[in-house]
Amino acid sequence: MSLAPGATIGILGGGQLGRMIALAAADLGLRAHVYAPEADQPAFDVAAAFTCAAYGDEDALARFAAAVDVVTYEFENVPEATAALLARLKPVRPGPSALAAAQDRLVEKRFLEGLGAPVAPFADAPDETALREALARFGGHGILKTRRLGYDGKGQVRLRPGDDPRAALDAIEGAPAILEALVPFAREISVVAARGIDGAFAAWDPGENEHADHVLSLTRVPARTTPATSAAAVALARRILDALDCVGVMGVELFVVGRGADERLVVNEIAPRVHNSGHWTDPGAVTSQFEQHVRAICGWPLGSTARRGRIEMRNLLGDGALGWRDALATPDAHLRLYGKRDRAPGRKMGHVTRIFPEV
Amino acid sequence: MSLAPGATIGILGGGQLGRMIALAAADLGLRAHVYAPEADQPAFDVAAAFTCAAYGDEDALARFAAAVDVVTYEFENVPEATAALLARLKPVRPGPSALAAAQDRLVEKRFLEGLGAPVAPFADAPDETALREALARFGGHGILKTRRLGYDGKGQVRLRPGDDPRAALDAIEGAPAILEALVPFAREISVVAARGIDGAFAAWDPGENEHADHVLSLTRVPARTTPATSAAAVALARRILDALDCVGVMGVELFVVGRGADERLVVNEIAPRVHNSGHWTDPGAVTSQFEQHVRAICGWPLGSTARRGRIEMRNLLGDGALGWRDALATPDAHLRLYGKRDRAPGRKMGHVTRIFPEV
Numbered sequence: 001m002s003l004a005p006g007a008t009i010g011i012l013g014g015g016q017l018g019r020m021i022a023l024a025a026a027d028l029g030l031r032a033h034v035y036a037p038e039a040d041q042p043a044f045d046v047a048a049a050f051t052c053a054a055y056g057d058e059d060a061l062a063r064f065a066a067a068v069d070v071v072t073y074e075f076e077n078v079p080e081a082t083a084a085l086l087a088r089l090k091p092v093r094p095g096p097s098a099l100a101a102a103q104d105r106l107v108e109k110r111f112l113e114g115l116g117a118p119v120a121p122f123a124d125a126p127d128e129t130a131l132r133e134a135l136a137r138f139g140g141h142g143i144l145k146t147r148r149l150g151y152d153g154k155g156q157v158r159l160r161p162g163d164d165p166r167a168a169l170d171a172i173e174g175a176p177a178i179l180e181a182l183v184p185f186a187r188e189i190s191v192v193a194a195r196g197i198d199g200a201f202a203a204w205d206p207g208e209n210e211h212a213d214h215v216l217s218l219t220r221v222p223a224r225t226t227p228a229t230s231a232a233a234v235a236l237a238r239r240i241l242d243a244l245d246c247v248g249v250m251g252v253e254l255f256v257v258g259r260g261a262d263e264r265l266v267v268n269e270i271a272p273r274v275h276n277s278g279h280w281t282d283p284g285a286v287t288s289q290f291e292q293h294v295r296a297i298c299g300w301p302l303g304s305t306a307r308r309g310r311i312e313m314r315n316l317l318g319d320g321a322l323g324w325r326d327a328l329a330t331p332d333a334h335l336r337l338y339g340k341r342d343r344a345p346g347r348k349m350g351h352v353t354r355i356f357p358e359v
Numbered sequence: 360m361s362l363a364p365g366a367t368i369g370i371l372g373g374g375q376l377g378r379m380i381a382l383a384a385a386d387l388g389l390r391a392h393v394y395a396p397e398a399d400q401p402a403f404d405v406a407a408a409f410t411c412a413a414y415g416d417e418d419a420l421a422r423f424a425a426a427v428d429v430v431t432y433e434f435e436n437v438p439e440a441t442a443a444l445l446a447r448l449k450p451v452r453p454g455p456s457a458l459a460a461a462q463d464r465l466v467e468k469r470f471l472e473g474l475g476a477p478v479a480p481f482a483d484a485p486d487e488t489a490l491r492e493a494l495a496r497f498g499g500h501g502i503l504k505t506r507r508l509g510y511d512g513k514g515q516v517r518l519r520p521g522d523d524p525r526a527a528l529d530a531i532e533g534a535p536a537i538l539e540a541l542v543p544f545a546r547e548i549s550v551v552a553a554r555g556i557d558g559a560f561a562a563w564d565p566g567e568n569e570h571a572d573h574v575l576s577l578t579r580v581p582a583r584t585t586p587a588t589s590a591a592a593v594a595l596a597r598r599i600l601d602a603l604d605c606v607g608v609m610g611v612e613l614f615v616v617g618r619g620a621d622e623r624l625v626v627n628e629i630a631p632r633v634h635n636s637g638h639w640t641d642p643g644a645v646t647s648q649f650e651q652h653v654r655a656i657c658g659w660p661l662g663s664t665a666r667r668g669r670i671e672m673r674n675l676l677g678d679g680a681l682g683w684r685d686a687l688a689t690p691d692a693h694l695r696l697y698g699k700r701d702r703a704p705g706r707k708m709g710h711v712t713r714i715f716p717e718v
Contacts, residue, residue, distance in 0.1 A: 005683055005696045005709075023382055026405045029683070029696025029709060045407035046385045283642050286691070295687065304690040308667065324364055324388070328654065331663040332645070337364045337388025350364075350388060 001091060002197070002299030003069050005029035009294065010068030010090070012082070014041025014050065016338035016348060017074035017274050020282070022046045024290035030298070035064050042339045043074075055082045065089035072248060072297050076102040076271050077149055093297040098244040098272035105147045105178050108270060115243055117236055117267045120255075121181035131165045134179040141182050144168045146175040156214075183266050185255035189223040191237040192278030194249045194292045197299040201241060202292070203234045204285055204305045207277050209253075212317070215346050219277045221284070221311040225256055229263045240270060249293040251275025280313035280353045281305075283334055309355040321349035332356065360450060361556070361658030362428050364388035368653065369427030369449070371441070373400025373409065375697035375707060376433035376633050379641070381405045383649035389657070394423050401697045402433075414441045424448035431607060431656050435461040435630050436508055452656040457603040457631035464506045465537050467629060474602055476595055476626045479614075480540035490524045493538040500541050503527045505534040515573075542625050544614035548582040550596035551637030553608045553651045556658040560600060561651070562593045563644055563664045566636050568612075571676070574705050578636045580643070580670040584615055588622045599629060608652040610634025639672035639712045640664075642693055668714040680708035691715065 009025050011018045014036030022032035022043050031048040034041065037055060044050040049067065053060035061082060065071065071092045076099060083099055086092050101111045109122045123134035125144060135142055140161030149155060155175070157168040169177070188211070193203035208223035209216055223230065237252040244250075253268040274289045282288030287295075287303030295302055316323055321343055327335040330352075337350035368384050370377045373395030381391035381402050390407040393400065396414060403409040408426065412419035420441060424430065430451045435458060442458055445451050460470045464481075471478045482493035484503060494501055499520030508514060514534070516527040528536070547570070552562035567582035568575055582589065596611040603609075612627040633648045641647035646654075646662030654661055675682055680702055686694040689711075696709035 005680075006698065006700065019385070023385055023405075026378070026382055026698065027695055029698045031404055031698065045390055046382075046405050048404035300684075301688050303687070321364075325659075328662070329660050336386055339365065339385065339388045339390065341365065 003030075007031070007069040007298070008033050008048070008067060009297065010035060010064055010071040011043065011047075011074060012036070012055075012071065012078055013074035014038065014043040015074055016042055016340075018043035019046055019338060020290045020336075021072070021074065021274060021293060024288060025294050027291065028294060030294065033064065033068050035060075040341065045339055055079050058085060061085050062089065070297050072293070074273055076273060093247040094250065094272040095245060095247065098246045098250070101244055102270055102272050103148060105145055105269075106176075109178065111243070112240070112267050112270075115239055117240065118265055119267050120183045123179050125177045125179045128165055128169060131169065131177075131179055135159060135165060138179065138181045142179045143182065144172065144177050144179055146172050146177050148176070154214075183255045183257060183268075185257050185266070186259055186263075187223065187225065187256040188268070189225060189233060189254050189256055190219075190275065190277040191233050191252045191254070192249060192275050192281070192289055193234070193237045193241060193252070194289070194296050194302055195241040195246045196296050196302050197247050199242070200302050201238050202302040202305050203237055204278065204281055204289070205307055206230050206233045207280065207311070207313075209277050213346055215315070215317060215348070216276045217315050217317065219280055219311070219313040221280055221307065221313075223256075226260065226263055229256060229265065233265055236265065236267060240267075244272065246272055248272065248296045249274050249278070249289050251277060253277075276315070276348070277313075279336070279351050280311045282336070282353070284308055284311045284313070284353050284355050310358050311353065311355060313351055313353045315348055316350040316352065318343055318345040318347050318349065323352070324350065327352040330354070362389075366390070366428040366657070367392050367407070367426060368656065369394060369423055369430040370402065370406075370433060371395070371414075371430065371437055372433035373397065373402040374433055375401055375699075377402035378405055378697060379649045379695075380431065380433065380633060380652060383647060384653050386650065387653060389653065392423065392427050394419075399700065401699055404698055414438050417444060420444050421448065429656050431652070433632055435632055452606040453609065453631040454604060454606065457605045457609070460603055461629055461631050462507060464504055464628075468537065470602070471599070471626050471629075474598055476599065477624055478626050479542045482538045484536045484538045487524055487528060490528065490536075490538060494518060494524060497538065497540045501538045502541065503531065503536050503538055505531050505536050507535070542614045542616060542627075544616050544625070545618055545622075546582065546584070546615040547627070548584060548592060548613050548615055549578075549634065549636040550592050550611045550613070551608060551634050551640070551648055552593070552596045552600060552611070553648070553655050553661055554600040554605045555655050555661050556606050558601070559661050560597050561661040561664050562596055563637060563640055563648070564666055565589050565592045566639065566670070566672075568636050572705055574674070574676060574707070575635045576674050576676065578639055578670070578672040580639055580666065580672075582615075585619065585622055588615060588624065591624055595624065595626060599626075603631065605631055607631065607655045608633050608637070608648050610636060612636075635674070635707070636672075638695070638710050639670045641695070641712070643667055643670045643672070643712050643714050669717055670712065670714060672710055672712045674707055675709040675711065677702050677704040677706050677708065682711070683709065686711040689713070
């Protein structure tokens with residue numbers, strides 16, 4: 001089903017990602033209706049309509065579905081029941097398989113493994129016994145990660161030989177978890193890609209990511225990998241989006257292990273949504289990830305992913321937002337601020353994209 | 360006075376220009392509050408708040424002023440009393456001199472003449488006697504134009520030898536008018552430029568404009584003029600913005616008379632606002648006219664006006680909006696639609712900007 005301009009896009013989640021999707025929708029003559037449980041959400045300010053209600057509020061969800069033509073989301077942790085209720089009433093894009101694969105780290109790893117995609121060794125760790133066994137197999141090193149609802153390093157515990165597995169399980173409050181072996185990676189890269197309703201696929205060039213306190217701080221494009229590694233990363237992303245019948249934009253995070261001719265890839269995680277490491281595409285690429293996502297979920301053709309130059313995208317985290325004035329005074333810098341009222345350490349307040357001539 | 364992110368920009372007028380200013384403000388972490396008398400305005404859909412009230416509603420205006428940090432407008436025909444009331448409460452940018460000069464064709468011509476800017480011969484035509492005298496002086500040819508509220512060819516009557524001046528005055532319902540001599544121009548160009556609160560000036564390269572039924576249909580950048588003519592046009596714009604102490608973006612329309620080394624310029628009209636012939640700057644330039652306008656009225660530094668290539672911006676007028684699907688399928692085309700519900704012949708529904716490699 002293809003929409004026409006004037007249609008309304010429903011967006012679950014009112015943060016900066018929802019805000020930037022709504023802005024891209026407006027550029028294309030579409031209306032945005034944002035649904036989020038929290039008050040004062042950044043996306044509310046730019047949406048034609050918003051609903052402030054819980055994700056479990058079935059009446060509010062039904063009214064929301066009636067008011068929109070397609071539903072999408074800015075985060076992969078949409079409760080299953082919410083997605084299922086909405087999917088009975090309106091198309092939800094990306095669809096249920098993408099959500100299911102991205103919500104649970106164990107399901108995600110098994111999905112990727114089944115696809116033949118390289119992943120870090122992992123083990124289900126439902127209890128202390130299983131965790132001890134897995135740790136023994138991984139030489140005492142590993143990262144305990146909750147299966148659900150982790151992001152930006154939250155819900156993760158690093159384990160070293162001699163550490164108490166019991167304490168690690170307590171730290172994640174006994175939530176279902178997996179143990180992942182450490183990957184001695186040289187770089188972290190990501191592929192942001194889109195798939196259309198007709199199966200068309202378009203990826204931006206892979207970006208190289210740096211983190212500070214587990215939060216993305218910098219994306220450089222192109223990533224410093226061999227052309228073969230970049231091509232392999234994009235090919236992996238394509239297999240993932242195809243397998244999930246994904247309609248929309250998706251981020252695929254990968255580790256690059258080794259260097260030069262020895263480079264190999266390990267898929268870290270996938271997110272069926274616009275991705276922080278793709279923020280540079282506005283205006284660093286001909287089509288931004290936000291416009292691309294809107295095109296895809298509307299059933300429209302995908303746009304060109306050509307880059308406008310060499311890119312550096314820096315997140316403005318917490319008090320980093322005070323750098324807005326410097327960014328405005330830098331001729332090749334593009335400032336984006338999310339309109340969040342309160343700064344907190346590590347909170348994503350905005351980002352700055354710089355476009356340099358290709359070397 | 361310089362604003363900080365999180366501030367609210369008040370915009371008078373809710374059409375596509377107000378909408379695109381609001382969208383640019385959102386990118387920079389600002390809130391937009393749109394004020395317009397008509398219901399269902401395109402800008403309402405993307406604004407954090409809107410007021411639907413008459414321009415003469417003093418209570419509504421006072422509440423609007425209290426809710427915003429700076430006031431701007433998408434059209435130069437803001438009633439004088441409205442602007443004066445708001446200016447007592449909050450900064451109005453561009454200010455009263457820019458509005459006064461642009462609202463009345465007679466004041467505008469005299470202002471330009473006083474500045475030494477070349478204008479077409481003109482005469483005040485308050486009545487039939489004056490009109491007949493002026494026509495005699497101009498050889499029977501001329502364009503009768505209402506002093507106020509004309510746009511897109513409205514409020515204009517072309518006069519030829521033998522035409523009845525009385526009928527022409529009747530056609531404009533006896534409104535105060537001027538007679539302008541015809542300018543045998545080779546091309547129409549425009550300079551879109553911005554001036555900061557500190558007097559800084561930045562212009563985009565002049566564009567060349569084509570009209571259909573008096574409505575802009577196409578802008579090409581750069582305009583096909585000599586470098587000297589382009590430089591002279593930008594210099595004229597700078598004198599005009601300086602003289603008006605303009606803070607914000609302004610469009611200056613000019614005729615190019617003659618060709619090659621014989622080219623000379625005639626200023627046609629000025630508009631203290633973002634301008635249709637500057638729509639290509641999003642994303643055809645590093646800084647769009649909308650972002651630039653927001654930067655200026657916030658007291659922020661102006662951004663780079665560098666072009667990303669050779670530009671063609673085509674308006675989607677009336678049923679031309681049905682071309683949206685073709686635009687989406689064209690790799691180098693950027694579609695913008697204004698979210699207007701009803702198409703009407705000649706109505707501006709959107710535009711498409713194409714960026715080609717520089718030749």
